[in-house]
Ligand code: HEC
Ligand code: HEC
């Protein structure tokens with residue numbers, strides 16, 4: 124359901140504010156394939172992170188999510204945890220063909236790295252022990268539940284807070300080999316006993332529960348939503364180097380590792396950490412001020428968390444809507460014949476992801492002298508886009524129309540037939556990574572931009588729009604710098620300028636989101652020398668709409684005195 128199109132008439136601005144675009148980023152393919160030294164011979168020890176390890180939790184104590192259904196499913200409504208969760212990317216993580224295709228190429232580049240990927244994406248595999256096979260070859264249906272009910276609800280706050288954390292936590296943490304010293308990098312701690320932790324002190328649950336303030340904090344989500352390459356370490360000059368072989372990272376702070384995802388850090392360093400009045404744009408019935416990941420991604424509902432439980436007015440929705448429109452289409456195609464997957468739930472999850480994308484940004488057009496300025500404002504709680512770096516991008520499409528509605532000029536044209544985006548004429552918000560000379564020497568590849576995320580050690584570009592409260596210095600310290608574009612302190616918007624063609628009477632601007640650009644999917648197909656995940660991914664990509672860009676917000680501007688007709692028909 125697209126947002127209503129807004130038509131504004133032009134206010135003239137006296138001075139011209141147009142700054143010309145930085146040079147377009149031309150990425151000439153990825154590093155050439157020589158790679159004689161690949162995979163780098165890393166070991167399990169290189170990917171060992173503090174927290175719960177295989178063997179710490181017994182499988183017998185770990186019911187699967189179907190065993191929650193008797194009471195937490197099938198009573199309908201958006202407050203019911205099971206059906207909402209079933210259509211979320213986290214529930215489907217263990218069945219995501221994109222993930223398996225990318226894990227395959229990562230394993231080809233770096234031996235054993237798959238163990239690390241699986242810890243976040245298929246975390247039940249730490250309980251079953253199947254995480255120890257880095258190619259995922261031993262995963263079964265128990266593992267494929269992705270981030271499951273039991274998983275989240277057995278998570279323990281690694282930072283023991285006397286008087287706040289459940290007292291049981293002290294012994295659990297004391298029993299670990301190594302207690303995580305920071306949030307992120309899959310350094311989770313699980314309760315070895317089946318005590319389901321949740322937000323409430325008071326409940327009539329038919330099972331053991333513990334009241335856990337951690338579950339209302341962003342740190343809980345940050346455990347997996349901050350990802351560094353733990354086989355790298357940041358040096359005093361800000362560069363990253365590969366660690367010594369067969370040795371765990373010297374420091375477990377994700378900020379010291381090459382950034383692959385920094386969503387939690389971006390949030391933590393933004394104004395949202397303290398709370399922002401967003402006027403009801405997010406949060407459901409919670410009220411206008413939102414702060415945590417849960418506030419926006421688990422909006423407040425009235426209803427029951429259990430079919431026969433009490434009615435509450437502060438339930439957290441388990442929809443976990445993000446931006447996964449393209450991925451959910453792909454997963455739906457992949458799981459068509461899988462009886463344990465609820466296709467209706469995926470369709471509903473797709474709708475919610477679309478709705479989230481439509482709330483993520485504002486887009487305004489303004490005439491300044493002979494230029495049009497398109498201002499894109501990030502309204503989310505982190506960079507726009509955030510998360511997984513490969514593939515994800517947001518761009519601006521601008522179309523100038525004449526009085527008959529004919530197209531005069533277009534910036535950022537996307538050709539659905541061949542997946543080509545005209546990047547040179549517009550701004551594309553994305554993060555791109557590369558190989559330094561040292562990494563090139565160690566891998567036998569060419570230095571420069573790369574699609575091999577497990578080997579990357581340099582940020583080539585990161586012009587993703589920062590969140591409210593952006594501070595260049597702290598973001599750089601947190602391993603989330605802007606690269607290739609200077610956002611000023613507090614700047615959570617971007618202004619794109621373009622010269623107005625003669626005869627234009629209207630401008631139409633659209634912001635697009637895409638997570639499956641064709642070059643990304645083709646790379647995962649062509650680089651795969653191990654198994655058929657690349658080919659299967661490609662087939663499903665074609666079958667499910669080829670990652671069609673998702674319109675987030677659209678605005679039109681009628682050019683005041685140039686306007687010859689007085690309306691613009693939809
Ligand atoms: C990604 C982590 C995650 C997963 C997966 C998850 N939950 Fe939750 N759950 C939470 C968090 C966080 C809260 C507290 C939300 C709040 O109050 O802001 C919560 C709250 C709850 C509650 C309290 C009532 C409510 O709805 O707020 C119940 C019951 C519950 N979850 C059951 C389940 C069941 C059953 C599943 C699987 C179908 C599940 N959860 C999957 C994180 C998760
Ligand atoms: C026999 C029924 C039943 C089954 C099966 C069941 N639960 Fe519950 N659960 C309840 C009831 C009742 C509540 C209390 C709801 C309330 O007070 O809002 C509850 C509450 C919870 C809470 C919230 C705890 C709190 O107070 O914050 C969590 C988390 C939870 N269940 C997780 C699970 C998970 C995970 C499973 C499956 C492994 C599961 N439950 C299976 C009945 C059940």
Ligand code: HEC
Pocket residue numbers: 341344345348386387388390391395401405413414415416417418419420445446447479480482483502503504505506507508509510511515
């Ligand atoms: C103010 C609301 C808000 C807060 C707070 C917030 N998010 Fe988001 N998030 C959004 C919106 C809107 C989107 C969709 C636009 C986008 O993709 O960035 C989104 C998208 C995402 C995505 C999809 C990634 C992408 O861009 O493709 C992930 C993952 C995510 N959020 C995780 C988190 C986590 C983890 C936290 C807490 C550390 C968090 N969010 C806090 C609003 C919020």
Ligand code: HEC
Pocket residue numbers: 212213215216217219222242243244245246270274275343344345346347348416417420421443444445446447448450476510
């Ligand atoms: C055990 C690790 C783990 C935890 C804990 C976790 N997540 Fe996730 N989350 C993931 C993974 C992995 C994915 C992507 C799954 C895939 O497609 O392979 C994901 C996906 C998501 C998405 C969808 C992103 C998109 O592109 O649309 C959202 C939103 C999200 N998580 C929010 C949260 C929130 C909010 C919390 C805390 C309540 C949380 N997550 C806790 C691992 C985790």
Ligand code: HEC
Pocket residue numbers: 219221222225226227229236237239240241242243244307308309346347348349350351384445447450509510511577638
């Ligand atoms: C510390 C946790 C963590 C680790 C380790 C991790 N990821 Fe992820 N990954 C995530 C989260 C969280 C998301 C969801 C964020 C988003 O949607 O942007 C994600 C998203 C992805 C996606 C996009 C999924 C989709 O359908 O959109 C792919 C592909 C992926 N990861 C591959 C990998 C590979 C390959 C590895 C190992 C080399 C890996 N990840 C390691 C947490 C992790």
